[in-house]
Amino acid sequence: MSYQQITISVSDSIAEGLADALMECGALSAAIEDAYAGTENEQAIFGEPGMPAEQVWQQSKVVALLGEHDDAAAVVAAAAEICGLQNPEYSNDILPDQDWVRLTQAQFDPIQISDRLWITPSWHDAPDGNAVNLQLDPGLAFGTGSHPTTRLCLQWLDSGIKGGESVLDYGCGSGILAIAALKLGAGSATGVDIDEQAIRASNDNAAQNNVQARFFLPDGLPAGQFDVVVANILANPLRMLGEMLAARTKTGGRIVLSGLLDEQVGELSEIYGQWFDIEPAQIEEGWARLSGIKR
Incomplete structure (x- = not known):
């Protein structure tokens, strides 16, 4: 038909x-x-x-x-x-x-993030059995690893997580960053999103990957600070949320920001420079990632 x-x-x-x-x-x-x-x-x-x-x-x-x-x-x-x-x-x-299910699945192949980190849809076998594989299917919530901002954050987690850290993923979407942090060795991971559908999708994805992450709407986030705060959102909310995100980061902890364009790096670096020692930006396809250490 x-x-x-x-x-x-x-x-x-x-x-x-x-x-x-x-x-x-x-x-x-x-x-x-x-x-x-x-x-x-x-x-x-x-x-x-x-x-x-x-x-x-x-x-x-x-x-x-x-x-x-x-x-x-x-x-x-x-x-x-x-x-x-x-x-x-x-x-x-x-x-x-057409076979719409098969056609849709054919559009999503495994994505290699780094030498040891892959994102693999459930209908594919893991390309590297020795690698860290995130099993994630495209769904209603944003974040499958195909966008430059998600890749930039995942690459930071791959090199920046040393083991045992507490991680906050603010604007978690599919939960991919919180899940990746846990599979890379973080001690705990918490995600926040304004969309109830994102919270449901994140919980489902965490279960699919056999990790224990917690996900909340903003008003439900418990008090506390984190070793690593990751926010892959957009420049305007990043401007407005700087003080809150800084308050959620432990002294000596790390912040990772993405969702901003190359030309927005200077402004966001200045804003977050109030609380963090900001490192040089990493750029991919016109999108940027900032990171820094809390003073």
Whole structure:
């Protein structure tokens, strides 16, 4: 069975309403994506405690899946009427029937992070039985090791964890950094994320890797300091969270920051230089990692 995929470009004010209306009018699924994804105008969406969170891209596209024989024009027209849109333009592509599970799995191969650290989906055998292998499948939470910022943090953990450290992964996503820290020898690892789905995914991934990590929403994080604090988020929340992250780091402990661009290194180094002796940045594909020692 084939499917029809319709795509409608809309502003942020109407995107969610249109997606809901398409589902109401018979779409099998509807998703909202950044209309500029993959271009220099791509817009990051994030949220942190105490700061407003953008939930939809300013210029979005609603992508809906219809059955092979559904009347796409009628579905779009009915959904548009519900939302008060006048004759929206849309594209309609035919998706041939495929083994979607196998097709998706084929896109994710094992990722080598360092000489001894690999990330391996569950449907693959570990490429190196003597290496540290993280078993991690793509899911709803961000972080599979394919993004430069995640690799930069994993590489730091590979060389920086000496054994027995307490680690805080702030903005844990899939839990990959907390899990990696434990498998590399950390004594304990705690993750924090604002998204309940990320907490669930992190707990599932920790169980899959047979490690004992704890994951919390921000308000649930117990008091205490850590030997290593890792925050792979974005520059704006890093700016706002500096004092809190510094307070969570033990004197003499290490901080690792990523999610910032090369051109943001100077500003973030100055901010975190209030509390840390910042080391030279490491850059990969335009993304940067900062690290430092707490004074």
